[in-house]
Amino acid sequence: MEERIFEFKVEELEVGKRLDLFLKEKLPDLSRSRLQELIEASLVQVNERVVKPSYKIKLQDLIRIKVPTPQPLELKPKDVPFDIIYEDEHIAVINKPSGVVVHPAPGHQDDTLVHGLLKKLQNLSEIGGKIRPGIVHRLDKDTSGIMLIAKNNHSHRELVEAFKQKQIEKTYIAIVYKHLKPKQGRIETFIGRHPVHRKKMAVLKEGKLAITLYEVKEYLYKASLVLAKPITGRTHQLRVHFSHLGHPILGDPVYGGLKTDVPKPQRLMLHALRIKFLHPKTNLEMEFETPIPEDFKNYLTLLKK
Structure with missing residues (x-):
């Protein structure tokens, strides 16, 4: 595949969009992270100037993007x-x-x-x-x-x-701290990058909408076994949401799941249990489930005792 060059002129209805989001709409074959890499590498110019991915495009801006030949x-x-x-x-x-x-x-x-x-x-x-x-x-x-x-x-x-x-349904199983009540619920917040600790996410007013549905399957020793369905797909969404409720996922060193009054798990007690989707070619509904890992089951047995 040869090097590709694209040029776009910003129209009235497009004014104010972030540059990377604008290009994602124009070039859907390229991921947003790939487009950001091209912008950071100075392969995207606006009016012959190098700008940042967050640049807000203006009317009649001329945007030129060079997509280099993919390397093996x-x-x-x-x-x-x-x-x-x-x-x-x-x-x-x-x-x-x-x-x-x-x-x-x-x-x-x-x-x-x-x-x-x-x-x-x-x-x-x-x-x-x-x-x-x-x-x-x-x-x-x-x-x-x-x-x-x-x-x-x-x-x-x-x-x-x-x-x-939101056409792909994912179900996770988790062990969270203390007894989560009510037994069924919906967590709806806004999540964004933590303003100080940049590797963490946090519930913020200026974040992106994040929705999680949950159901408690069983109460354990100072813990709850929970099924969780993230409706949105924000980074660390389940970890942030349960921590926000005061019920962090046990074994989570980032969001407060290392509690001294419960047995210490070997790792984060979160497992992607099930996925349901339409096959991208046949459009047939497919559903798969993975067994709960042994270390997860062993810790669960410990808390039941």
């Missing part, structure tokens, strides 16, 4: 632990263990899920860029459970849009 994946396939639950030529459904980082990032360059995907799957979508092939959504390092993987660009686009339209 530099990541080497490796044996990384995960199970394939389902696979066809378009998608794969996998079970990620706790402790595995999804894709390379500062501090985690090797032994990520992506390295393992390159080893076990023959094809992966390219839209996420060279360090995120196949990745349409992610789980935190210490969260275990089910993930959807795109094996081609068509599936990637369809799945990303389905997530955006």
Whole structure:
């Protein structure tokens, strides 16, 4: 594929949009993170000037973007632990263990899920860029459970849009601190980047809307076993929401889940249990569930005693 160059002129109805969001609408094949990388690399110019991704576009701005030729994946396939639950030529459904980082990032360059995907799957979508092939959504390092993987660009686009339209239903199981009441509820807040601790998220008035539905399945020793369905997909959403209620997920060192009056778990007690979606090619409804990991079950048994 050759280098591509695009030019756009801002029209009246587009004035005031962020540059990266404007380009995402114009170039849906490119992820927002990829567009931000191009902007930061000075490959996007507004009126022949380099600007930031957050630049608010103005009427008649001339925007020029250069998309370089994709480089071959530099990541080497490796044996990384995960199970394939389902696979066809378009998608794969996998079970990620706790402790595995999804894709390379500062501090985690090797032994990520992506390295393992390159080893076990023959094809992966390219839209996420060279360090995120196949990745349409992610789980935190210490969260275990089910993930959807795109094996081609068509599936990637369809799945990303389905997530955006809230058409993919995910169910998590968690153990939270103390007895959560009422037994069923809806958590609705705004979540954004913490103003001081930039690696954390927080409930903020100026954040993005975040909605979680939950149901308590069982009360345990100073804890609750909870099913949670995130309606939106904000970073760390479940961890932030339960912490906000005063019931942090046990084993969470960031959002207050390390409590001294309950047995200490080996890791974050959060597992992506189930996913329900329409197949991106056949449009057939599909649903998959992963078993609760042994370390999660052992801790659950301990709290029942």
